[in-house]
Amino acid sequence: xxxxxxxxxxxxxxxxxxxxxxxxxxxxxxxxxxxxxxxxxxxxxxxxxxxxxxxxxxxxxxxxxxxxxxxxxxxxxxxxxxxxxxxxxxxxxxxxxxxxxxxxxxxxxxxxxxxxxxxxxxxxxxxxxxxxxxxxxxxxxxxxxxxxxxxxxxxxxxxxxxxxxxxxxxxxxxxxxxxxxxxxxxxxxxxxxxxxxxxxxxxxxxxxxxxxxxxxxxxxxxxxxxxxxxxxxxxxxxxxxxxxxxxxxxxxxxxxxxxxxxxxxxxxxxxxxxxxxxxxxxxxxxxxxxxxxxxxxxxxxxxxxxxxxxxxxxxxxxxxxxxxxxxxxxxxxxxxxxxxxxxxxxxxxxxxxxxxxxxxxxxxxxxxxxxxxxxxxxxxxxxxxxxxxxxxxxxxxxxxxxxxxxxxxxxxxxxxxxxxxxxxxxxxxxxxxxxxxxxxxxxxxxxxxxxxxxxxxxxxxxxxxxxxxxxxxxxxxxxxxxxxxxxxxxxxxxxx
Amino acid sequence: xxxxxxxxxxxxxxxxxxxxxxxxxxxxxxxxxxxxxxxxxxxxxxxxxxxxxxxxxxxxxxxxxxxxxxxxxxxxxxxxxxxxxxxxxxxxxxxxxxxx
Numbered sequence: 001x002x003x004x005x006x007x008x009x010x011x012x013x014x015x016x017x018x019x020x021x022x023x024x025x026x027x028x029x030x031x032x033x034x035x036x037x038x039x040x041x042x043x044x045x046x047x048x049x050x051x052x053x054x055x056x057x058x059x060x061x062x063x064x065x066x067x068x069x070x071x072x073x074x075x076x077x078x079x080x081x082x083x084x085x086x087x088x089x090x091x092x093x094x095x096x097x098x099x100x101x102x103x104x105x106x107x108x109x110x111x112x113x114x115x116x117x118x119x120x121x122x123x124x125x126x127x128x129x130x131x132x133x134x135x136x137x138x139x140x141x142x143x144x145x146x147x148x149x150x151x152x153x154x155x156x157x158x159x160x161x162x163x164x165x166x167x168x169x170x171x172x173x174x175x176x177x178x179x180x181x182x183x184x185x186x187x188x189x190x191x192x193x194x195x196x197x198x199x200x201x202x203x204x205x206x207x208x209x210x211x212x213x214x215x216x217x218x219x220x221x222x223x224x225x226x227x228x229x230x231x232x233x234x235x236x237x238x239x240x241x242x243x244x245x246x247x248x249x250x251x252x253x254x255x256x257x258x259x260x261x262x263x264x265x266x267x268x269x270x271x272x273x274x275x276x277x278x279x280x281x282x283x284x285x286x287x288x289x290x291x292x293x294x295x296x297x298x299x300x301x302x303x304x305x306x307x308x309x310x311x312x313x314x315x316x317x318x319x320x321x322x323x324x325x326x327x328x329x330x331x332x333x334x335x336x337x338x339x340x341x342x343x344x345x346x347x348x349x350x351x352x353x354x355x356x357x358x359x360x361x362x363x364x365x366x367x368x369x370x371x372x373x374x375x376x377x378x379x380x381x382x383x384x385x386x387x388x389x390x391x392x393x394x395x396x397x398x399x400x401x402x403x404x405x406x407x408x409x410x411x412x413x414x415x416x417x418x419x420x421x422x423x424x425x426x427x428x429x430x431x432x433x434x435x436x437x438x439x440x441x442x443x444x445x446x447x448x449x450x451x452x453x454x455x456x457x458x459x460x461x462x463x464x465x466x467x468x469x470x471x472x473x474x475x476x477x478x479x480x481x482x483x484x485x486x487x488x489x490x491x492x493x494x495x496x
Numbered sequence: 497x498x499x500x501x502x503x504x505x506x507x508x509x510x511x512x513x514x515x516x517x518x519x520x521x522x523x524x525x526x527x528x529x530x531x532x533x534x535x536x537x538x539x540x541x542x543x544x545x546x547x548x549x550x551x552x553x554x555x556x557x558x559x560x561x562x563x564x565x566x567x568x569x570x571x572x573x574x575x576x577x578x579x580x581x582x583x584x585x586x587x588x589x590x591x592x593x594x595x596x
Contacts, residue, residue, distance in 0.1 A: 104529075112526060112547075112578045229530060231555040232578060238556055243534065245556030269531040279576075281552070304529045315530065353529075468527075 137413025143367030150276030169373030207239020207248030230268030272300025297365035333367020
């Protein structure tokens with residue numbers, strides 16, 4: 001089986017009623033038919049039905065769905081059916097996200113998110129846990145087709161299922177233009193992200209002065225990259241110049257302005273948070289407004305996100321990797337899997353902010369959709385080739401890709417060191433080496449005690465010490481890596 | 497509006513209506529993240545500091561509330577996971593601020 005659509009029929013029925021459930025069933029049937037034409041065998045799996053789950057040796061997800069049961073069901077299905085795609089049908093109130101502990105929470109450097117709602121564990125083979133260190137090696141292609149929190153009618157869900165069924169990939173040229181939007185203070189970082197992804201940053205829009213009333217022509221490009229502020233339960237993004245934070249984008253102003261098939265990556269804090277519009281005076285979350293208006297994918301964060309003001313890091317990277325893979329012709333879900341693997345794999349270890357980044361970004365959209373249709377190689381366009389591989393070509397090649405991605409994910413899961421908080425103080429040699437650096441940076445060493453993490457799994461005894469202090473109006477962090485009592489590496493970071 | 501330190505009644509989409517009383521201050525929050533900012537907080541009795549967001553206002557800058565920094569307020573609204581949504585507020589005289 002190529003694609004499993006995970007549904008909780010009881011939760012759908014409780015939220016929308018029996019007649020709505022029949023409409024959802026019909027829409028899913030049409031999606032499966034459309035998938036068949038695209039070379040994808042699709043199966044809808046009701047994870048709350050005992051009769052459905054019995055052959056897989058797991059209990060059904062209970063009437064009130066919980067992440068642990070859902071993770072168990074998905075793991076069993078992955079093991080038995082080896083699907084190329086998992087689609088989670090509905091928002092977190094129908095299929096909960098895993099509430100990962102926030103590794104960046106607490107201490108002077110912490111943020112206010114105690115938990116990071118995450119779909120990452122569903123993409124990993126490790127058993128259920130809320131420890132983000134357990135999910136460093138994703139192997140599965142997972143995406144979520146959301147519905148509207150608090151809704152009484154499944155209109156959005158039906159619309160998105162039907163849109164997925166209708167979707168057709170377009171030539172690479174159709175994605176040549178991009179809409180890039182940045183808070184003015186982060187323009188250097190955003191220019192770098194856009195250049196890395198699209199080859200230039202010629203059309204970058206800055207807030208201030210631009211937005212939030214974007215025209216249809218402004219938003220016409222099918223690739224959107226947004227690096228702005230976001231806030232919990234807010235249907236807006238914000239720019240920044242100094243202490244001015246103007247609205248850069250408002251969900252209500254997107255109506256009838258988004259081109260069908262648009263792919264969005266938004267770095268913003270809470271950029272893809274799904275909240276009940278009642279909490280925002282009736283305005284929809286940005287991600288859902290984008291999807292409702294025609295976007296086929298939205299990559300964003302559930303919580304507070306991280307990134308530097310000048311170079312690239314954390315959120316910048318996972319967003320640009322995702323768009324790069326989409327442009328290279330990957331399906332949406334594979335693009336995210338490859339982005340996650342690249343993000344995790346290019347580091348010796350993940351610091352607390354990177355660990356949070358890996359867990360907090362997720363895909364809203366059918367993961368099997370392929371926005372950029374590849375032209376195929378010359379042989380594949382011949383009659384003889386098409387005849388020989390009429391029924392298995394896509395599946396076979398896709399299977400080879402999954403094999404490689406599984407191997408890569410397992411390698412990451414096995415080899416990436418874990419980050420564990422420790423009370424261990426820096427070694428004397430480290431203190432002596434770091435003190436002058438702190439002084440040079442304008443930090444009083446005596447008033448700056450580090451937060452420390454042991455890197456479990458790294459060779460020898462490796463520890464990270466995070467020093468942070470305000471210097472003038474800017475937060476400055478010095479990250480010292482200690483190896484067996486010696487200073488191995490020091491990095492200085494400026495927060496915006 | 498009563499001047500009790502904390503009361504609850506009624507319901508809103510975000511939960512029960514609650515009233516808090518305390519001194520308004522500004523502090524940098526979400527440090528090092530993409531949400532880092534000078535936020536408005538209410539320092540209430542017992543030492544708790546609650547991030548305030550006024551309904552309909554920009555969550556990053558709210559000149560109306562910022563102009564009241566240092567004053568004692570009674571705010572009415574909904575307590576959400578990481579902030580208090582202010583629907584109404586009342587500025588108190590400093591002389592009344594026995595619990596701030």
